Amino acid sequence: MEQAKKPFIEMLPKIYGLYTGGFIAFIILMAILEQMGLGAETIGILFIVFTVLVYAGIGWLSRTMQVEAYYVAGRQVPALFNGMATAADWMSGASFVAMAGGIYFGGHGYLAFLVGWTGGYVLVASLMAPYLRKFGCYTVPDFIGTRYGGNLARLMGVIVLVVASFTYVTAQINATGTIASRALQIPFEVGVWFGLFGILLCSMLGGMRAVTWTQVAQYIVLIIAYLIPVIWMSNKQDFGLIPQLVYGDAVQRVTELEQLHQVGVLKPTESFAGLKALTVPFVAAGGGMEAWKFVTLAFCMMAGTASLPHILMRYFTTPSVKSARRSVAWSLFFIFLLYFTAPALATFTKLQILDPNLASGIIGKTIAEVNAIDWVQKWSAVKFLAISDSNGDGILQINEFFMRGDIVVLATPEIAGLPYVISGLVAAGGMAAAMSTADGLLLAIANALSHDLYYKIIDPTAETAKRLVVARILLVVLGAAGAFVASLKLTSILGAVAWAFDFAMSGLFFPLVLGVWWKRANRQGAVAGMLCGFLAGTWYLYMVRWGGMEPWLGIDHLRFGIIGCSVNLVVMIVVSLATEEPDEATQKMVDEVRIPKGETVLAASH
Amino acid sequence: MDNLEQHWAETRSLTTWILILWFIFSMGIFFFANSLNSITFFGWPFGFYMAAQGSLVIFVVLIVVLNIKQEKIDDKYGLAEEQ
Numbered sequence: 037m038e039q040a041k042k043p044f045i046e047m048l049p050k051i052y053g054l055y056t057g058g059f060i061a062f063i064i065l066m067a068i069l070e071q072m073g074l075g076a077e078t079i080g081i082l083f084i085v086f087t088v089l090v091y092a093g094i095g096w097l098s099r100t101m102q103v104e105a106y107y108v109a110g111r112q113v114p115a116l117f118n119g120m121a122t123a124a125d126w127m128s129g130a131s132f133v134a135m136a137g138g139i140y141f142g143g144h145g146y147l148a149f150l151v152g153w154t155g156g157y158v159l160v161a162s163l164m165a166p167y168l169r170k171f172g173c174y175t176v177p178d179f180i181g182t183r184y185g186g187n188l189a190r191l192m193g194v195i196v197l198v199v200a201s202f203t204y205v206t207a208q209i210n211a212t213g214t215i216a217s218r219a220l221q222i223p224f225e226v227g228v229w230f231g232l233f234g235i236l237l238c239s240m241l242g243g244m245r246a247v248t249w250t251q252v253a254q255y256i257v258l259i260i261a262y263l264i265p266v267i268w269m270s271n272k273q274d275f276g277l278i279p280q281l282v283y284g285d286a287v288q289r290v291t292e293l294e295q296l297h298q299v300g301v302l303k304p305t306e307s308f309a310g311l312k313a314l315t316v317p318f319v320a321a322g323g324g325m326e327a328w329k330f331v332t333l334a335f336c337m338m339a340g341t342a343s344l345p346h347i348l349m350r351y352f353t354t355p356s357v358k359s360a361r362r363s364v365a366w367s368l369f370f371i372f373l374l375y376f377t378a379p380a381l382a383t384f385t386k387l388q389i390l391d392p393n394l395a396s397g398i399i400g401k402t403i404a405e406v407n408a409i410d411w412v413q414k415w416s417a418v419k420f421l422a423i424s425d426s427n428g429d430g431i432l433q434i435n436e437f438f439m440r441g442d443i444v445v446l447a448t449p450e451i452a453g454l455p456y457v458i459s460g461l462v463a464a465g466g467m468a469a470a471m472s473t474a475d476g477l478l479l480a481i482a483n484a485l486s487h488d489l490y491y492k493i494i495d496p497t498a499e500t501a502k503r504l505v506v507a508r509i510l511l512v513v514l515g516a517a518g519a520f521v522a523s524l525k526l527t528s529i530l531g532a533v534a535w536a537f538d539f540a541m542s543g544l545f546f547p548l549v550l551g552v553w554w555k556r557a558n559r560q561g562a563v564a565g566m567l568c569g570f571l572a573g574t575w576y577l578y579m580v581r582w583g584g585m586e587p588w589l590g591i592d593h594l595r596f597g598i599i600g601c602s603v604n605l606v607v608m609i610v611v612s613l614a615t616e617e618p619d620e621a622t623q624k625m626v627d628e629v630r631i632p633k634g635e636t637v638l639a640a641s642h
Numbered sequence: 643m644d645n646l647e648q649h650w651a652e653t654r655s656l657t658t659w660i661l662i663l664w665f666i667f668s669m670g671i672f673f674f675a676n677s678l679n680s681i682t683f684f685g686w687p688f689g690f691y692m693a694a695q696g697s698l699v700i701f702v703v704l705i706v707v708l709n710i711k712q713e714k715i716d717d718k719y720g721l722a723e724e725q
Contacts, residue, residue: 139694144675147693154698155668161705162657162664166712280695284685291687319690321675330693331669338668356723358713365705372698379694630650631721 045112052117055090056256062086063260067457076456080219083460084467087257088234091250091471098242098249103500106243106507107174107483109353113248118359119366121248122350124255126153126371128204129211129470130533132258135375137441139382143318148330150375152337154368159342161364165351167552167629169360172636173352175480176345176544177488182638183551184562185622187493192566196543197345197484199570201477202518204344204536208474209235209515210522212467218418219463225523231471232519239475240508243483247475248353254468255370261465262374262445266381269452273384273394283380286387290318293390297399302435308422311438318386329590336597340537343544346473346480357632385444388451389437396451399434406432411450415443478518482511534594535577542573542600546608555626557608560615565608573600649719656715660708667697667704 066079104110113121131153138146173179177197181190212231217224238250270279275286294300294317304313321327341347350367354360388396398406403425406412415421422438425431445466449458486507491498498506543566550557577596579585591598617623628637671678675689683691716722 144690144693147690148672151668151672151693151697154701155664158660158664158668158701158704158708162660162708282685284683284691287686287690288682319679319687321672321679321689323676327673327675330672330675334668334672358716358723361709361712365702365709368702368705372702376695376698627646630653631646632716632723633721 045114048114048117052252052256055253056260059257059260063457063461066460067455070455070457076459077221079456079460080463081221083464084216084219087464087468088237088471091253091468092234092237094250094253095238095241095246098246100242100245101501101504103503105245106504107352107487108349109243109245109248111353112355113353115354115359115363116366117252118248118350118354118363119370120255121251122347122363122367123370123374124251124258124468124472125350125476126347126367126473127258127374127469128473128533129208129215129466131374131378132262132466132469133211133215133442133445135445136378136381136385137444139379140385140444141312141314141316141441143316144321145316145326145330147379148333149337150378152334153341154371154375155334156338156341157364157368157371159338160347160351161361161368163549163553164342164348165364166357166361166632168348168548169351169354170357170629170632170636172638174349174487175484176348176548177484178492178638179551180544180547180562180566181488181492183622183625184547184557184559186559186563189559189563189566190488190492192563192570193544193547194484194488196539196566196570198481200344200536200539200543201346201481202514203539204346204533205474205477205481205514205518206521207533208470208477209518211470212474213519213522215463215466215470219460219467228519228523231467231474232515234467235471235474235478236512236515238471239479240511243504243507244349244353244479247479248350250475251472254472257468258465258472259370259373261461261468262377265449265452265454265458265462266377266384268454268458269384269388269448270380272452273387275384279384280376280380283383286383287319290383290386290390293387294318297390297434299434302433304435304438305426306424306438308419308424308438310419311422311440313435313438315435318383325590329595332591332595332598336534336541336595337537339541339545339601340597343540343548344537345484345540345544346476348548349480349483350476381448382444385448385451390434396453399432399437401432402430403432403436404430411447414450415439415447420447474518478511478515481514482507485510485514535596538573538577538595538597538600539570541597542604543570545601546605550608552626552629554612555623556612556617558612558615558618558622561608561610561612564611565604568607569600569602569604572603573597576600645719645721649715649721652715652718653712656708656711660704663704664701667692667700671697 070079100106168179171179177190177193180193209228209231213224213228216230217227239247275282299314300317351360354363390399391397392400406423420440420443424436426436490506491503547562547566573596576599577593580587581593625637671692678689679687681688
């Protein structure tokens, strides 16, 4: 394996080029089979099974028993490929399935998520990634524990990491379960375990190395699956090949149509579990409190991005500090490709549904007519959509049409009348998005527990083989716990996702930033800051969400990270200044982290 | 100031500039999204455009600029990694 490494890295473009070609050939094959009469269900199953088998194959080929390969993929992942892997790691089931729907329903207010989930990478590039790479840690708590010293700081880092990532991973396993159960026609509870099985196949044998190469493969699938339907649909509507650049007029047309259909004026008088009627105008931004809510949400998502360990650890895998920095630029570019498409997709879907001049427009038609449409029947049957003539006039008004946000992505191919092969492709893309994020998160948790808790704190004399066995057992146990929680269906996908960001920023944002940027920051300050910040954030979440407290300055449960990280910052500075400054060795270590030149602070195998 | 300190001073000032621009385009302008929407930008209401696309493009550019400038700083002080 060792000698084969160098050529392998050089052959990457060829390998993934062939892989992409193979995937496109598979799509074409499915399209041909569909024309020859293969059923829609079989196509859906083939798409999921084929792609998951390919990921599992990559996972198997990347198996390893070396610490450096298991934890940081041997630190040889080129910037561009690490960018793709990070993009897949980053874009979750929520980004893929729920984002366009969120924009559809939330309009401008929801775009705060887009700004936050991209703007955070500026923080990653400028404050975090290059310095953590120079440090040479295996995990994020590894940095906290070494920079501040002591098991307590390390343990606090581990706790915050586990809480934030576990909140996130249940949502991802939930998403794999939803997609698998729909495509394979199995119950959700079984789908969850099928999804978990696929996730573990990708990560268990090869750790970070396996996850890296499957994530690159998953990115390719998910971006193709996201872009093809949108481009196809926009072509049918004469928006050209790059609709993202020219949908401005469509946005204005949507605004006119919304006034015509009285969006925001007509409120729904009935309700259906999990479904919503459109009540928020697309473009209207609002001033004052609404602008404040936009900005605070964007801030939480940005600081959270820069604190989430499963993202930061991806930059530990590059060969150098320079490539870590470049890799952040690639990551954001690959993420951008999907994120600047989502608002375009939401716009086109609105146009399709609202425009009475289009064949697909349903608002303003008679209820009988709408109920006869194929896709309406199909998605009503699975309770993703509901139509109810609330005012009894026989015509469908905007406040009588209820749907789940996910439909915007999942049903677009059908609404626009595209062949079924596209729906199968979308299912495979959603599966790839959810699996890749779940993989990254599970690995982040298992690595922190095996490296920081088990090896560094509990048993520093453990042998390599034993460490890696422990890491794998933890991965399976955590995955099973995640799948179990997911099968209980406790929260909606997005509520939990935003919380993960808030937890991470409450506990980790300032200890990470100040660890590099403020030499005076010491152990006492960091431990007190993490503890108080994390507890304050959690307390605030509890009070606002369940304790009946009025949100303070509009900082609701999606934004509790603001409270947490402010407390963290203040406590950390006050306690640091009140106690002794860090010793000579620590200050030297910080100097070392600030320059790219030289050896990493932590030895290669530690 | 020795080499290390100068390198860090320049790195810090570059980072500060990038973060100021980051603040403006990730948060600052969105306080005024409502007023910006009265401007039309290639068909888009401008506030909506910035949130849906404009700021995202600027973030990518910011990181690329940061990288280029930081690599220059590292080279200037001889603190870049050896190949």
